[in-house]
Amino acid sequence: VSLRERLLVRRLRERDERAFRELIDDYRDRVYSLLLRMLGSKEEAEDIAQEVFVTVFKSIEQFRGESKLSTWLYRVAVNHCKNRVKYLARRHDRATGALDETAERQAAAQGGEPVGAGRIPAPDRALEGAETERIVQAAIASLEEDHRLVVVLRDIEELSYEEICAITSLPEGTVKSRLHRARLALKEKLGKLM
Amino acid sequence: MAQAEGQDEHAPFENDFSDYYDGTLQADRRAALEAHLGACERCRREYEKLREAVAQVALLGRAAAPRDLDDRVAQTIHRRSAGRFFGRRAFGDRVPFEVLAAIALAILIAVYLFARSSS
Numbered sequence: 610v611s612l613r614e615r616l617l618v619r620r621l622r623e624r625d626e627r628a629f630r631e632l633i634d635d636y637r638d639r640v641y642s643l644l645l646r647m648l649g650s651k652e653e654a655e656d657i658a659q660e661v662f663v664t665v666f667k668s669i670e671q672f673r674g675e676s677k678l679s680t681w682l683y684r685v686a687v688n689h690c691k692n693r694v695k696y697l698a699r700r701h702d703r704a705t706g707a708l709d710e711t712a713e714r715q716a717a718a719q720g721g722e723p724v725g726a727g728r729i730p731a732p733d734r735a736l737e738g739a740e741t742e743r744i745v746q747a748a749i750a751s752l753e754e755d756h757r758l759v760v761v762l763r764d765i766e767e768l769s770y771e772e773i774c775a776i777t778s779l780p781e782g783t784v785k786s787r788l789h790r791a792r793l794a795l796k797e798k799l800g801k802l803m
Numbered sequence: 804m805a806q807a808e809g810q811d812e813h814a815p816f817e818n819d820f821s822d823y824y825d826g827t828l829q830a831d832r833r834a835a836l837e838a839h840l841g842a843c844e845r846c847r848r849e850y851e852k853l854r855e856a857v858a859q860v861a862l863l864g865r866a867a868a869p870r871d872l873d874d875r876v877a878q879t880i881h882r883r884s885a886g887r888f889f890g891r892r893a894f895g896d897r898v899p900f901e902v903l904a905a906i907a908l909a910i911l912i913a914v915y916l917f918a919r920s921s922s
């Protein structure tokens with residue numbers, strides 16, 4: 610853990626509002642992106658990202674410094690995300706199916722703009738890139754939640770196995786096994802579509 | 804039956820695809836897989852499909868959060884804390900302490916110089 614991070618955590622514990630804005634600046638994209646890829650909806654991702662940072666503000670005392678701050682933040686985000694998926698399931702929405710539909714509705718409403726596209730592709734490839742991104746996002750959304758999580762953490766967030774194990778509290782063998790099955794499923798889904 | 808036997812023949816190699824892609828496969832199994840990929844067109848094609856699928860997922864990259872997320876979080880905390888946090892900030896909260904100290908020092912010096920010139 611770096612000196613900057615230790616100082617930041619100390620200031621956060623003192624409820625330093627500037628420190629909290631620094632924290633959001635540092636982590637907003639990571640938290641939002643994870644939630645967007647997991648939930649498949651911009652609105653859901655924005656709402657839950659807010660809740661994640663509110664939780665961090667309220668619960669910073671619970672961070673004991675045994676892991677990196679980013680690991681703890683991801684863990685908070687994953688817990689919120691799982692709760693949200695459960696909540697949606699309880700509302701009789703088939704979670705992934707409903708979110709997939711939401712993603713498709715959003716993409717249609719935005720003239721094909723991919724869900725969560727924060728980056729602007731080159732103009733000559735914009736349409737092709739947007740369509741590909743929509744297809745890939747839909748394939749990810751169709752995975753089982755546990756499989757989706759390891760794919761997002763490993764292949765999009767590019768975290769190490771050690772970090773993924775710390776975030777998910779799973780043994781490495783389980784993470785690898787889920788990732789393997791998720792990648793095989795993506796191979797089948799994307800192989801047919803692309 | 805023959806098809807099942809055929810699949811069984813490839814399954815042990817296919818089970819190693821993900822670790823092979825990550826570069827975490829043990830050396831002996833990596834060597835065995837590479838030898839098999841060299842000889843088996845089906846597995847070579849399947850591995851290439853997996854590699855391409857993972858590459859497409861990676862290309863999604865990290866999405867950018869809304870720029871006003873910090874303000875929205877601050878407003879939520881302000882509301883839920885009944886105004887205890889992230890309220891309207893006083894001058895002293897907006898201006899760094901160093902700047903305030905420099906202004907105070909400049910005022911003191913000005914007062915001192917004025918008093919001295921008056922006397």
